[in-house]
Amino acid sequence: MSTRFDAIVIGSGQAGPPLAGRLTAAGMSVALVERHRFGGTCVNTGCIPTKTLVASARVARMARRAAEYGVVLDGPVRVDMARVKARKDAVSGRSRTNVERWLRGMTGCTVFQGHARFESADTIRVGDDRLTAGRIFINVGGRAAVPDLPGVDRIRPLTSGTILDLDTLPRHLVVVGGSYIGLEFAQMYRRFGSEVTVVERGPRLIPREDPDVSDGIRDILEREGVSIRLSAECIRFAPQGDGVAVAVDCTAGAPEVAGSHVLLAVGRRPNTDDLALDRAGVVTDARGYITVDDQLRTSVPGIWALGDCNGRGAFTHTAYNDFEIVAANILDGDPRRVTDRIPAYALYVDPPLGRVGLTNEEVRRSGRRALTGMRPMTRVGRAVEKGEEQGFMKITVDADTQEILGAAILGPGGDEAIHAVLATMQAKAPYPTLQRSVHIHPTVSELIPTLLGELRPLT
Known part of the structure; x- marks a missing residue:
């Protein structure tokens, strides 16, 4: 059976479902194809299940430290891994079910379950179904790499x-x-x-x-x-x-x-090796990532690639931003670009690392004249109060333009506190704007203006 749609979305990760929502709201007929579990990496094997496990692990850690806080627990702390897994599965499962329910109930969207393969630049096949569209959006994500190590x-x-x-x-x-x-x-x-x-x-x-x-x-x-x-x-x-x-x-x-x-x-690898991209003429690089331009268009007009499979970001938030960029260009006449976004991410060890912009090593290589400030968490009241004094916070700025170049916050709430710096950078405001803001006490964020008042030359 052959069916024509206005658009085809391959994959239900972080970019696919909201894009289907925008396209159908604009009056387009959309086919969304998912070959495995709805929600992609984040929902099934990434952010949601792993951070649920991180939360359980933190509770175990704090229970063992209870005496440090004057809390008495009777007997040793024991972790029931079956219950830990059950909690993780429940949280992940609810998210997966919600994504599938959203898509199946979306007016103008037809869901196909199966493996999509290109037959041409405007046609894919999913089992016995042959789907054609003038716009095709590839959102197939990636998977863990298994290197060919000896043994x-x-x-x-x-x-x-x-x-x-x-x-x-x-x-x-x-x-x-x-x-x-x-x-x-x-x-x-x-x-x-x-x-x-x-x-x-x-x-x-x-x-x-x-x-x-x-x-x-x-x-x-x-x-x-x-x-x-x-x-x-x-x-x-x-x-x-x-x-x-x-x-x-x-x-x-x-x-x-x-x-x-x-x-x-x-490391990870993109899920692009079994899509028959060559039949559509879609170019990939040596590692299998789909080559895209600054607006996420592939080498073939009418085909876009979003999320982990394009090599332009490896996070849920960058995949969602890919959706925003594509929707803005196609539907809003707003020429947004991948290079407009500022690199930002977190590492969810505990306490977490929040990172934005350039590292100090990258700043040095750029040749800029820069200033930097650093403070250990032992001198951050909120960290001391919580008994979580490991880590530090630092920020680096351009000495001539007053542009914030990058920051790292390794400590309690670092993944949240970093957003004060990110928002200032996105607004293209000079660092004194952030320095003069009055932050709430007691927080980790309140020390960011203090850092900016203690800048020294980056050597």
Whole structure:
């Protein structure tokens, strides 16, 4: 059967459903295709389930620290992983159901469940259905990468998706990859009660961050008992009893780690390899990401790519912003662009890291004359009151233009407090505008104006 629509949306991740909503509200007929679970990565294997687990892990951590706050608990703290998983599944499941209900009840939207493959630049096939449209929007997301490391075919490694199926506690979880995803799982499973070792090829954790941020996060994790193995140049695997031997060949420490489970957290890849994009003429790069311009148009007129599959962002908020950019250009006559957005994200270790704009290393490489301010959380009243004094906050500005260039807040509420800086940067306001604002006391945010009053040359 062949059916013509005004638009086809492939994928129900963060960009697809709201775009379908805007297009149908504009009077268009829309086909939305989803081959697996509604809601995409965020709802099913990303933000919502992982942050639900982070919340459970934080409760376990605080329960163990109860005596520090004068709270007496009888008996040792015990984590029931089956109940932790059930809570995570319930939260994620409600979100997934809500997305599907929204789409199926959307006037003008027809939902197709199955695998979409291109037949031409305006036609896709989903099972026995042949769908055509003058506009096609690809929102297929990505998945965890499984690198071809020596011995990986001899074990059954976990990924950021499959680890969510565990309802028992690993005895010793070895996390391969010392970046954002791996560190979140490392801390949460240590708090649940597992022994945890992080294995990272590089000389420090999260190498895209400044060294002081990497060191601060390492300190947080090691204080909680997470083992960190850096400079692991020769990672390989072998079965060992009922577990796994992970050879790390680090410059220091034992050359092998014996674990019960291995989590591979070494990046992601786009879900573009089985869409038959070549039949439509859609160009991808060497890693499989769909090549797009500043308004998310692909190499083929009438086809756009949004979200993780375009390589222009790897977050739920950037995927949603992709929807906003496409809708603004198509429906509102508003020429919004990807390069207009300011990079911002968070790392959800606890306490979290909030980041916006350039790192200090990037500022140095730019050759700008810059000023920077830094304050440890030991000098932030809100952090002291909460008994969460690890971390720091820093901000960097252009000494000549007074433009805010970037900031990092590693500490309680860092993921929220960073938005004061982000909003000021988006408004293109000079830093004295933020410096002169009166923030609520006691908060972490109230120290941002103080930082701006203590700026020193960035060396």
